Amino acid sequence: MDKQLPEDALIGGHEGEPLYIARALLHRSLVLGKYVPSENIAYFSWGGQILREKNFEVLCGYDCMWVPTQEDEIPTRAIEAGYADSDGEPLYIGRVRHRGHLIPGRLQPSQKACYVLYKFQQVTARNYEILTLTQGLLSVNTFLLPNEDTSLSIRNVRDPRCNMWGPLDGDDNEYDIIIDSL
Numbered sequence: 001m002d003k004q005l006p007e008d009a010l011i012g013g014h015e016g017e018p019l020y021i022a023r024a025l026l027h028r029s030l031v032l033g034k035y036v037p038s039e040n041i042a043y044f045s046w047g048g049q050i051l052r053e054k055n056f057e058v059l060c061g062y063d064c065m066w067v068p069t070q071e072d073e074i075p076t077r078a079i080e081a082g083y084a085d086s087d088g089e090p091l092y093i094g095r096v097r098h099r100g101h102l103i104p105g106r107l108q109p110s111q112k113a114c115y116v117l118y119k120f121q122q123v124t125a126r127n128y129e130i131l132t133l134t135q136g137l138l139s140v141n142t143f144l145l146p147n148e149d150t151s152l153s154i155r156n157v158r159d160p161r162c163n164m165w166g167p168l169d170g171d172d173n174e175y176d177i178i179i180d181s182l
Contacts, residue, residue, distance in 0.1 A: 005037065008061030012104030012131075013095050015118070021081075021093055021104045021131075024056035028085035032093055032106035034117065045105075045115055045122045059093070066095065066129040071112040077132040082106065093131040098123050 005020065012021035012034065022035040022042035033044035035058050042056040059081070067075050074092065082091035094107035094114035103123070105116030107130055114128035 005035075006058060006060050010059045010061055010064075012059065012093070013102035015101040015103055019102075019104055021059040022053075022056045023059075023082055024053045026051060026053065030082035030091070032082050032091055032104070034104050043117050045117055050117060050120055050122065063134045064131050065134050067132050068127075069130050070127045072109050074107075074109055075130060075132050077134075078107075079131050079133060084108070094125075094128045095131075096123060096125040096128045098125070 009020050011018045013019045015034075015036075017036070017038055020035040020037070022033045022044070023030055024033070024042060024044060025031075026044060027047050029046060031044045031046045033042055033053075033056075035042040035056065042053045042058075044051045044053055064079065067078075069075065078092050080090040081093050083089060084091060089108065089110055092107040092109070093104065094116075095102055095104045096114050096116045098116065098118050101118065103116040103118060105114055107114045107128065111124075112126065114125045114130075116123050116125070
């Protein structure tokens, strides 16, 4: 089944085609990665693995802008979009310029790095851009993940007037391990 992008999906970068910002619940962590439309799949790196996920959300249109930053500098209006299960550390939306491409991924402050995937390899960057809100009220939100029956309280800073994350249509919630050890 082909997945349909939400009409207001936000382009997060490019790698021969537009890339979108994706997130999925993996290994009890809400992880950020990239959605590749031509493959109808999202890719994530987490826990030493590269994962191909079929059940995920994409970031939808928003009043936001990319801010250049480095290491553990987190702007005050940075969008907290995920978390690490081990300690609840917030994860932010980052992107990296790599070999002529602009690739979205996750910013993990404790690691002082932004992680993206390029050709099935994890790239670790110390200089990157972080997605921030330009205006609007910030709040903590609870929402349902696609194809789940239970509500999860997710520390997700966002403007309450907008639906920031939209599921792609589809009903498969399994992921494939592409690389088992990074």
